[in-house]
Amino acid sequence: MSLYTSAEVFASSTLIENTDDLISSAHLLWNHADELSRCAHAYAQSAFFASQQMSSSYACPEHIYGISPAAAPLSEAARHCEQTALLLESYAAYLRDLADKLMRALHLYSHAEAQTSRWMQSLLATSSYVFPVQTGLGLAAVSAAEELSSGKASLAGFFGRHPREQQIYLDQLGNRLSNGGGVPGAAERLAKGAEELADVWQGNSLTVTPMPAVPLPAASTLSQSLTNLETLSSLKHGTISIQRYTRANGTHSWVVTIPGTDGQKDSPFGWPQNVDLMARSERARATADSQRAVLSAMQQAGIQPGEPVALVGHSQGGIIAASIASATQHPYTISHVVTAGSPIARHPIDTSKTWVTSVETDRELVSSLDGKDNPIREHWLTVRGRIRDSQPSASLQPTRVPNAKDTHELSHAMNYHTATFRDAKRLPSPELEAHETHFSELTEGRLDRNLAYECRMNKEPDSEHTHRTPENTGP
Incomplete structure (x- = not known):
């Protein structure tokens, strides 16, 4: 199975406040990339049709491969069409990569996600503190249902779902165990028992x-x-x-x-x-x-x-x-x-x-x-x-x-x-x-x-x- 990772970088620099022009530029790059891909597909089809022809007709116009149709054999026309298709597709890939880097470097994905989910996180934090058992069971049920429907289900996959919600839940659970001390406070209370367990083991x-x-x-x-x-x-x-x-x-x-x-x-x-x-x-x-x-x-x-x-x-x-x-x-x-x-x-x-x-x-x-x-x-x-x-x-x-x-x-x-x-x-x-x-x-x-x-x-x-x-x- 192929898995992919897409990185985001979080550092101390301030996000650019007016990103509309940059977003428009990224979308324009993607649109141009799509146009180039369509042209590349057309030239690839021309190369395919040229290779199938049994006559001396030509699939690519003169300005594509730079020589006179009268002097160019059919195989030469097909070859130039194939090269043009590959070149256009490489340009399209470059533009997509450039647009991707622009969007991801601006943190737009994570920023938009944070804006739309902030109220849900606040609700989850309150529920986790007031009703820790019920909230934990609810999160487990949602994760289990999603993992079972994925077609690649495993116990590890179940635990790996909803990291943001897990983080909020653990923070509030730590607050309950340590009177507001969060996870470090709860760990402090559990440390002595952990040391004794390690000494015995x-x-x-x-x-x-x-x-x-x-x-x-x-x-x-x-x-x-x-x-x-x-x-x-x-x-x-x-x-x-x-x-x-x-x-x-x-x-x-x-x-x-x-x-x-x-x-x-x-x-x-x-x-x-x-x-x-x-x-x-x-x-x-x-x-x-x-x-x-x-x-x-x-x-x-x-x-x-x-x-x-x-x-x-x-x-x-x-x-x-x-x-x-x-x-x-x-x-x-x-x-x-x-x-x-x-x-x-x-x-x-x-x-x-x-x-x-x-x-x-x-x-x-x-x-x-x-x-x-x-x-x-x-x-x-x-x-x-x-x-x-x-x-x-x-x-x-x-x-x-x-x-x-x-x-x-x-x-x-x-x-x-x-x-x-x-x-x-x-x-x-x-x-x-x-x-x-x-x-x-x-x-x-x-x-x-x-x-x-x-x-x-x-x-x-x-x-x-x-x-x-x-x-x-x-x-």
């Missing part, structure tokens, strides 16, 4: 051990950092990658790549740790075993205060990145955070010091678990992908998602996020280019250390094992 002894380097290439761009994250996610569970870059002047910068939740019994990247990481207070977040593991690996790698660090994480890995970036009780300089499918909207990241690039999709559920959209402010950019079962229309040019399943699934795997970011790169977004430049400048230099750490939990009495980084750590 996994133990509280954390081991962070150097292991043979993961062969990740230099992350010189945001796109490459996401590709590296996808590679890391497919390797042995509980593995952290740390790369050091050395500039010509001898200074260093670092990229720490963090995996998502794996659910393995001996891994600190388990399900209970997510609750700790989404809690309201820094103290509660700091107790998460997975965050302890990342900070231990950073310390062992030799990252020094003042050296710029980029944290790149998928799912729970992105929450860890946001938690460390918003924390005050560590010596590191977090210059850039890159997340894929991570609910981090409520983490108090100081974007005057740390740039944030978030990639989300609308069918993944996970990025909505904090009950809030990412903030739109300076140096915080969110790329959000709309996942569709097929190409929506001839006027849109989305990007195909590789390795998608035949039935509906949560669009939380890295293949969805990397495809969404590729699609966003096609948009003329100065904000996205600024984030690319910031990340590229951070990783400028030679990759001279490619480190990896295996993180494990056990029930031994030792609180935490530390290990010295091997001397031979080149890529």
Whole structure:
């Protein structure tokens, strides 16, 4: 089954207030593209008819292929008609793509949707708070009915429907559980129980051990950092990658790549740790075993205060990145955070010091678990992908998602996020280019250390094992 993603970029820039002329221009481009397609079809038909003729008649007029009919054989006429048809169709595709970029870059789809659905969202929020059980059952019934009628039904597809409504419902449910504290307040109340559960199941002894380097290439761009994250996610569970870059002047910068939740019994990247990481207070977040593991690996790698660090994480890995970036009780300089499918909207990241690039999709559920959209402010950019079962229309040019399943699934795997970011790169977004430049400048230099750490939990009495980084750590 072919799935497609169409990206929208949300950043701190103000929307253009008078967009009527730009909308008209986009529609004019689409109309011209349709005219060119009709001409291309006519020339293609001419080529077909010419190839069928048994006489010396000609299907294309003289001005099309530039030679005299008397001197041109029938095959030459057909060939020129075919070439003209292909050329016209390529021009039509270019105009459609240009119109698509113009509309999507202006956020018109999401802006119009927000205007028409605002009152429905307010009604849903009230209903979710006053009647949480009934509202939850109603949302489940609607999602189930839509999924069953899709022809590609699956349980994952059921959970991936109506992300906006899920987000509102979770926010109000969190308010009820925490007396107005939202999802972070509810997570704070549940954190202690989650820690006790994790201690019984996994133990509280954390081991962070150097292991043979993961062969990740230099992350010189945001796109490459996401590709590296996808590679890391497919390797042995509980593995952290740390790369050091050395500039010509001898200074260093670092990229720490963090995996998502794996659910393995001996891994600190388990399900209970997510609750700790989404809690309201820094103290509660700091107790998460997975965050302890990342900070231990950073310390062992030799990252020094003042050296710029980029944290790149998928799912729970992105929450860890946001938690460390918003924390005050560590010596590191977090210059850039890159997340894929991570609910981090409520983490108090100081974007005057740390740039944030978030990639989300609308069918993944996970990025909505904090009950809030990412903030739109300076140096915080969110790329959000709309996942569709097929190409929506001839006027849109989305990007195909590789390795998608035949039935509906949560669009939380890295293949969805990397495809969404590729699609966003096609948009003329100065904000996205600024984030690319910031990340590229951070990783400028030679990759001279490619480190990896295996993180494990056990029930031994030792609180935490530390290990010295091997001397031979080149890529």
